[in-house]
Amino acid sequence: MQGATQDAGITVSGLACRRGDRVLFSGVSFTLQPGAALQVSGVNGIGKSSLLRLVAGLARPFAGTVNCHGAIGLVDERSALDPALTLERALAFWSRLDGGGVAPVAALGLTHLLDVPVRYLSTGQRKRAAMARLIGQRAAIWLLDEPLNGLDIEAARVVERLTAEHCAHGGIAVIASHQPFALARMDQLALADYAQ
């Protein structure tokens, strides 16, 4: 949050995605300024995750361009935490890589789980741990893939509140979710409008 810079931004124009022989969507364009949030919605398999991976630069677009300014943080269905390590040590690895960012374990209700190996955590607990890792990264751009999956109502509110704080500090959030995500002043992108 502290690291969110004022010159962060995402410009996507004419983006198309192909999986195998099928073009999932085409002609997706949007621009996000500091403090902006965008929810990408659509049914399963429409290409929400693929869109996030294109924005992250982890996949190559079939057509169109993506321009991102600012560090990118990604939370998807994989927590990227070593299952054999305790949660504390698994988060400490990323903290060292990210230059000592502090993960907000207390806000996410993870304090009592710090000495538990990651492989014993439930789906929702892993998701919260991944959020903690993301916040510790202090990236300006958050890409959240189904961030509320597996979370109980209380944890979902916490994630929504942390995302709102991130945007209030000039960060950008792109949320791919089929569930409602409560966030003030959030743009909507219905991927069904661009499907082939």
Place this chain on the structure above:
Amino acid sequence: MSAAFATLLRRDLARLLGGAQGGGAVLPILFFLAVAMIYPFAVGPDALLLARTGGGVIWVAALLAAILPLERLIEPDLERGLFDQWALRGISEEGVIAVRVLSHWLSFGPPLMLATLPAAGLLGLSGRTLGLVELGLLAGTPGLAALGVAVAAITAGLRGGAALGGLLVIPLGVPLLIFGAGSLSAGGTSGLALTAAVSLVLLAAAPFAGGAAVRAARD
């Protein structure tokens, strides 16, 4: 960036050496010793024959032992999304693979060379042969480690990737085997230099081959 690579190396070493899951670095070494131990049972207690062929058996055992850790080298990190997170932080796949080759060699090469001492005793190798085998392994195991990491990256995410990886390592490791074991025959010590040369080629190629393979596995 060098601090990042130091952090990666520490994690790799803890993961590859640690016995927390799957026996760590101990399993390939035990396998290596087991091969050296059963060979005399199979060919009989002829001391001359054992001493003459023992060096070659150690090389074969080393090549086979190199196959065991393959599936733990790249696949788990790819599956759990760590490579994606590193890419987002600007840490190149080539860099991660190079660090992985170093950590894999540290957890595999020196223990194997230590285990060669009891193995040489079991096979009744002469002091000169043992010295040549150790020098050959010093020259050859870095290449085996590089080959193992590259093949692990290429087969990561494939169904039956572990078995396929083993099949790929064996033919590609044959040059190391030929020169390494060849250095044991009379007047073959130039084989050591050739073993080291093959190792250097594998070390130079592995980060690029492995990095490209990890990127290709994303699509």
